[in-house]
Amino acid sequence: xxxxxxxxxxxxxxxxxxxxxxxxxxxxxxxxxxxxxxxxxxxxxxxxxxxxxxxxxxxxxxxxxxxxxxxxxxxxxxxxxxxxxxxxxxxxxxxxxxxxxxxxxxxxxxxxxxxxxxxxxxxxxxxxxxxxxxxxxxxxxxxxxxxxxxxxxxxxxxxxxxxxxxxxxxxxxxxxxxxxxxxxxxxxxxxxxxxxxxxxxxxxxxxxxxxxxxxxxxxxxxxxxxxxxxxxxxxxxxxxxxxxxxxxxxxxxxxxxxxxxxxxxxxxxxxxxxxxxxxxxxxxxxxxxxxxxxxxxxxxxxxxxxxxxxxxxxxxxxxxxxxxxxxxxxxxxxxxxxxxxxxxxxxxxxxxxxxxxxxxxxxxxxxxxxxxxxxxxxxxxxxxxxxxxxxxxxxxxxxxxxxxxxxxxxxxxxxxxxxxxxxxxxxxxxxxxxxxxxxxxxxxxxxxxxxxxxxxxxxxxxxxxxxxxxxxxxxxxxxxxx
Numbered sequence: 001x002x003x004x005x006x007x008x009x010x011x012x013x014x015x016x017x018x019x020x021x022x023x024x025x026x027x028x029x030x031x032x033x034x035x036x037x038x039x040x041x042x043x044x045x046x047x048x049x050x051x052x053x054x055x056x057x058x059x060x061x062x063x064x065x066x067x068x069x070x071x072x073x074x075x076x077x078x079x080x081x082x083x084x085x086x087x088x089x090x091x092x093x094x095x096x097x098x099x100x101x102x103x104x105x106x107x108x109x110x111x112x113x114x115x116x117x118x119x120x121x122x123x124x125x126x127x128x129x130x131x132x133x134x135x136x137x138x139x140x141x142x143x144x145x146x147x148x149x150x151x152x153x154x155x156x157x158x159x160x161x162x163x164x165x166x167x168x169x170x171x172x173x174x175x176x177x178x179x180x181x182x183x184x185x186x187x188x189x190x191x192x193x194x195x196x197x198x199x200x201x202x203x204x205x206x207x208x209x210x211x212x213x214x215x216x217x218x219x220x221x222x223x224x225x226x227x228x229x230x231x232x233x234x235x236x237x238x239x240x241x242x243x244x245x246x247x248x249x250x251x252x253x254x255x256x257x258x259x260x261x262x263x264x265x266x267x268x269x270x271x272x273x274x275x276x277x278x279x280x281x282x283x284x285x286x287x288x289x290x291x292x293x294x295x296x297x298x299x300x301x302x303x304x305x306x307x308x309x310x311x312x313x314x315x316x317x318x319x320x321x322x323x324x325x326x327x328x329x330x331x332x333x334x335x336x337x338x339x340x341x342x343x344x345x346x347x348x349x350x351x352x353x354x355x356x357x358x359x360x361x362x363x364x365x366x367x368x369x370x371x372x373x374x375x376x377x378x379x380x381x382x383x384x385x386x387x388x389x390x391x392x393x394x395x396x397x398x399x400x401x402x403x404x405x406x407x408x409x410x411x412x413x414x415x416x417x418x419x420x421x422x423x424x425x426x427x428x429x430x431x432x433x434x435x436x437x438x439x440x441x442x443x444x445x446x447x448x449x450x451x452x453x454x455x456x457x458x459x460x461x462x463x464x465x466x467x468x469x470x471x472x473x474x475x476x477x478x479x480x481x482x
Contacts, residue, residue, distance in 0.1 A: 012095065013346040015304045021312045024254055024305070029065055031258035036060030037213040041220035044266050051269055060213075068261055071268035077314045079232050079275040081139070082200040084167040084463075086191065090138055092232075092277065092316040095348030099321050099341075099376055100139035101131060102354035103158075103173045103206070107363040108144055109328075111451055116363065119144030123364075124158045127356075128165035130366055130451055133458040136376040139204075141171045141353055143364050153479050159183050160475050164468075165460050170203035171234075171353060177221040180205065182478045184229050189470040198230030201275065204351070205231055206318075208281075209259050211239035215266075223263060227271035234318045234351075235263030236279030240292055241302070243285040249298055253305040256280030264315070277351060279318030280306040294354075294361045295325045295336040300343060307347040319344050322355030322372035329368050329444045333358060337372050345379050367447035374426055374447075381422045392416075426450055 016024070039045045039061055053061045078093035090098045108119045111126075123144035131137040142158040149157055155172070156179045162170055163186070174180035183203070191197040205226050209215045219235075226233035237259035239245030241252045260278050267276050282302035284293045293299060303320060310317035321341040324333035337355075344352045354361065356369040386392075397412035407413050426446040428435060435441075441449070463471065 012348060013304065013343065014308065015301060016308045021309060024250065024257060024309060025312070027254045028258040028261060029068065031213075031254065032063040032068065032262060033065055034062065035213070036062040037215060037259070037262055039215045039220065039266075041215065041217045041224075044215075044220045044224065047269055048266065063262065063265060067265050067269070071261075071265045072313060072315070074268045074272040075264060075276050075315055076273065077316070079204075079277065079316050080201070081169045081204060081232065082202060083169050084163065084190065084202065086200050089169045090351070092350045094350075095311075096350055097345050097348055097352065098138035098350065099344075099352050099355055099372075100137055100168075100171060101127060101141045101143045101369060102323075102357050102361070102364075103141040103143065103171070104145040105143055105357070105362065105364040106145050106147065107359070109358070109363060109365040109367075111366045111448060111455075118147040119364070120148045121146035121154075121157055121161055124161040125165045126455060127364070127366060127369070128162045129458060129460055130369060130454055132166035132168055132460050133454045134370065134373040136373045136380065137168070137355065137369065139169045139171055139351070139353075140166045142173070143356060143369075150479075155179050156182055156475055156478060159186070160471060163471065164463060167461060169201075171206055171351070172203050173206050174222060176218050177225050179478065180222050180225055182474050184225070184231060186471050186474055187231075189474075190467050194229070201230065201232050203231065204234060204277065206234045206236070207263070209235070209237045209263060211237045211244040211259060212255060213259065215262065219263075220266060223267055224270050227267050227274040230271075230274060232275035232277060233267060234277040234279055235260055235267065236277075236281050236318045238281035238283060241282065241284045241298060242287055243292075245282075249301045249305065252282055252298075252302045253280070253309065256282060256302070256306060257309055276315065277318045278306075278310045278313060278315040281320070282306065291325075292360060293325055294320075294323045294357065295340060300340060303340075303349075304343060304347055307344075307349045310350075311348070316350045319349030319352035320354050321345075321349070321352035321376075322368070323357040323361065324368075325358075325360050327359045327363070329358070329365055329371070329447075333368065334371070334443070337368070338375055341372060341375055342379060345376070345383055366451045367444055370426065370447040370451050371443060374424060378422060378424070378427075 052064050081090040083089040108123045124142045127143035128140050131140050146154050155174050187202045188197045207219045207222050239255050241247050245252045245255045284296035284299045321344045322337050324336040326332040355372045356364045
């Protein structure tokens with residue numbers, strides 16, 4: 001079920017008052033205008049200086065407020081993304097919420113053996129094919145980082161694997177502007193030209209600065225290429241509270257907002273009106289264990305503040321869902337994946353990734369993706385609201401049944417029974433005897449069984465012959481140059 005562009009704001013979760021949001025924004029402007037940031041890309045630095053930024057003796061660029069306000073005016077408030085076939089798949093903006101996997105996991109729990117092992121390119125293919133079949137996975141990321149391939153080849157090979165194994169839109173990581181340019185060229189071939197891709201973007205690119213307050217050449221180069229080509233770009237810092245960012249939720253949010261807005265200004269100066277997604281990846285350093293947590297309570301609070309700031313700024317946001325710090329699919333993983341996913345849905349986070357992440361974002365499990373897909377399905381139904389009209393209020397049906405009767409044979413029940421009750425695919429709705437007769441499987445086992453069935457039976461439509469040939473030739477031509 002795709003959500004509407006004007007999804008309701010009724011019942012939405014809020015952590016910040018209007019005054020809080022204004023104070024966070026003004027504090028972020030203080031960081032930009034008075035503290036400054038380092039830019040390690042010569043052309044971007046020159047562009048910023050020409051636009052009115054100033055350079056301090058410490059080589060920091062100070063950004064005047066009017067550049068931020070100018071960028072806020074030019075950046076689109078809605079970003080449309082299309083699937084492989086050219087059909088509209090996501091309308092990013094407002095309170096619309098979409099979900100997908102994450103990228104570049106070094107380890108995988110083998111679906112068949114349960115072994116915790118290094119990820120391979122085949123894991124990228126399997127995750128893409130699984131998500132292609134799951135109705136509530138709206139976009140695809142690689143999930144796995146193919147450790148069986150040359151590291152410099154991995155991003156482009158993953159792009160090829162995802163493109164061949166799903167028709168859904170993609171969110172891509174890239175090593176640099178070189179392999180990203182090949183992805184863009186392939187997408188142009190798919191769409192039929194540069195302007196056609198600009199009108200119907202097929203993928204979104206994930207970029208990061210380095211916290212605190214630095215913007216590397218590689219990230220800026222990819223950001224500029226996205227602006228030029230019309231490919232939507234995320235620019236989301238990952239400030240680690242207590243290490244590379246202030247430990248307070250408010251300070252964590254301020255730094256993240258400032259770093260993402262700095263990227264926005266560069267992006268919009270280069271091509272005003274180009275599609276952009278604001279975001280923060282607000283990990284937290286546990287000062288007791290020295291572990292970076294993906295699901296600390298403070299992480300969730302800062303994430304929610306980031307989503308609210310995106311709404312306040314009227315910029316589509318990059319978000320998170322379906323993650324756990326647990327090392328296995330267990331009760332902790334169920335608690336944490338449900339918490340972050342429901343918060344994302346309640347807040348209206350637009351493009352939420354990392355479904356299937358375990359082990360602090362280091363390991364993936366396909367059965368976890370299946371479980372979260374079911375959770376999203378359930379809560380899309382819940383948050384979709386209820387229909388209230390004369391017939392659903394059922395006064396006539398109550399009158400027909402009367403005292404002491406029942407509604408099992410009521411015409412009203414027959415009319416609605418296929419529509420009003422949500423049906424799970426792996427959650428238990430059977431009595432103990434039937435459950436035991438079917439093997440006494442717990443949720444993780446049912447999810448593994450469903451994932452295996454999908455991988456054994458689901459067929460992804462093949463790419464058009466000309467596109468497949470171009471894809472293979474461009475990938476083959478690029479890899480030897482590395």
